[in-house]
Amino acid sequence: MTTGQIYDLGYAPHEGERLGRSGAMRAITKDGIKRALGIGRKARSKLMPMGLILAAMAPAIVLVGIAFVFKSEFDLEAGDLLGSPATYFDLIATLALLFIALAAPAVMIPDRRDNVLAVYSSRPVSAADYLIARGGSLAILMLAFLVLPQLVLLVGLAALDPSGLFSAMVSDSGEVLRVFAASIGYVGAFGVPAFLVASFAKRTGMAAGMTIIGLPLLDGIAEALSQSNLPGSSLAPLLGVATLGGAVRDWVFGRSNATFSQAGLPLWTAAAALVVVAVIVAAVVLRRYRREL
Amino acid sequence: MTIGTNPALVSDATIEVRGVSKWFGNKVAVSDVTCSFGPGITGLLGPNGAGKTTLLRMMMGLTSPSQGSVSMFGENPRRAPSVFKDVAFVPEDDAVYPFLTARQFVRYAASLTSSEITESAVTAALDQVEMLDAADRPISDYSKGMRQRTKVAAALVHNPRVLVLDEPLNGTDPVRRASLIDLFKKLAAAGHTIVISSHVLQEVERLATRVIAMVDGKLAAAGDIHAIRAAMSDIPYQVRIDTDVPRQVAAALLSLDTVSGIDMLESGLRVETTDLSSVGNVLPRIASDLDARITRFEPVDESLESVFRYLVKANR
CATH class of the missing domain: 3.40.50.300 (P-loop containing nucleotide triphosphate hydrolases)
Known part of the structure; x- marks a missing residue:
């Protein structure tokens, strides 16, 4: 006689609490960060983002290493090595542009290309929620890209400071805030245009290329216009969106900016221009996604 | 409901x-x-x-x-x-x-x-x-x-x-x-x-x-x-009837006013009727009178396919 038994594998359907918009937005943000960094995907997907992050961190690690080795001989401090944290932005700004130009398409385009927007539409998120979450993941990534190396440098040098880590960090806290504020400027200057391009482009490579080529091109046009005698040419620097990031950085760190000085524009206008750009991009992208979400 | x-x-x-x-x-x-x-x-x-x-x-x-x-x-x-x-x-x-x-x-x-x-x-x-x-x-x-x-x-x-x-x-x-x-x-x-x-x-x-x-x-x-099929009163139902004496059964059914046509099949009949129940009610008596053996009585067009074909035609 044969016998048989059906085993209970312990599977249970979901009966847990259902989250609202905030839960869904958190999940979309987290997914965006993982996707941009290639987490959970093949090594090839991680190569560029992780390589760029390492390249951005490298100067900080090297400088801390130099300080560690030579500190006792030369009594080095952060300012001796770098001048100001603002200088570090000069080192990594191009890397940040490359990073966000690649990250934005990786986050935005597969949702449309693979028709997955319909999945979001049947979850408790509106088009605005989706865009805030996706844009949020890009902003977090870019802030981390810009701020983390500076933190490594500041904390590393503070740890070597004779006054002790805590005391050195307290005295550097103003610098940390300025680094953070300047980074937000770069998010507006690089991240917002990259987000706009990735919201419309159909292919990831094309979107990255458009951002990498388009932003410097726009800067060049703005520069040429500002040198001309055309009416309103003094406002032309505000069209160079990518250079606005550097202008905001200079404003935050109290440095002068040659382009804005020549045009007779106060540096706060760069921040104001970036806010205007961000609002326009948000409206355009929302209108585009409301058709599908 | x-x-x-x-x-x-x-x-x-x-x-x-x-x-x-x-x-x-x-x-x-x-x-x-x-x-x-x-x-x-x-x-x-x-x-x-x-x-x-x-x-x-x-x-x-x-x-x-x-x-x-x-x-x-x-x-x-x-x-x-x-x-x-x-x-x-x-x-x-x-x-x-x-x-x-x-x-x-x-x-x-x-x-x-x-x-x-x-x-x-x-x-x-x-x-x-x-x-x-x-x-x-x-x-x-x-x-x-x-x-x-x-x-x-x-x-x-x-x-x-x-x-x-x-x-x-x-x-x-x-x-x-x-x-x-x-x-x-x-x-x-x-x-x-x-x-x-x-x-x-x-x-x-x-x-x-x-x-x-x-x-x-x-x-x-x-x-x-x-x-929905019942509501389609202007097209006849089709009923499949399998029997050992199809010709005799067909002749008997044609005397009914509600039967509008009959197709002879290899092993039975396909009957078109405007009143399905009238055919169902009379069939036992016909079988008894003819000493016929009825092995199948089944409406054959009540499928969605036929309903659907009808709806498409009716709406065009």
């Missing part, structure tokens, strides 16, 4: 569509449709281009009606995304990330709705659609049927009360199709509202007793499939 005499409406509706029209430029995709959906399976039926997908998209808040209104759990789905906590949609398009595995995709879909999705619930959803064996392979390696089942698993993982599926059985093999049909029936029996759109009549016939049929963007019929 239907409301009053209008079979397009149900009393315990979770989704209500009221006087909805949708046009794209000069093209009217959906025209003044009023219907509702409640617990159980409702088949949304119609040929390609009938407006089914547009109606589903309006129900899911993916597009707004040009006229009329749609509500889900009493709320406008375009203005109250929170209604989707308890809803899932399986679109006709692939709608999966090819670079994820089915398990990763189902887990992500779950995370969009709930904080407490356990690995057990993810596994259960994959198991329900028989995707456990392939769950850890990238979706890019899947057949169309497997991608289809992955979408269904992603829709089921948070145990939604409302499940809307646009052509969910496309590309699935017959065995998996049968098991998905069983799964939908079980969910319906457990009180879930299930709306299944399809242009494959046999599919809907196996799945749903209640149908909403659309032709050219309009509501062509609604309600129980058998009741």
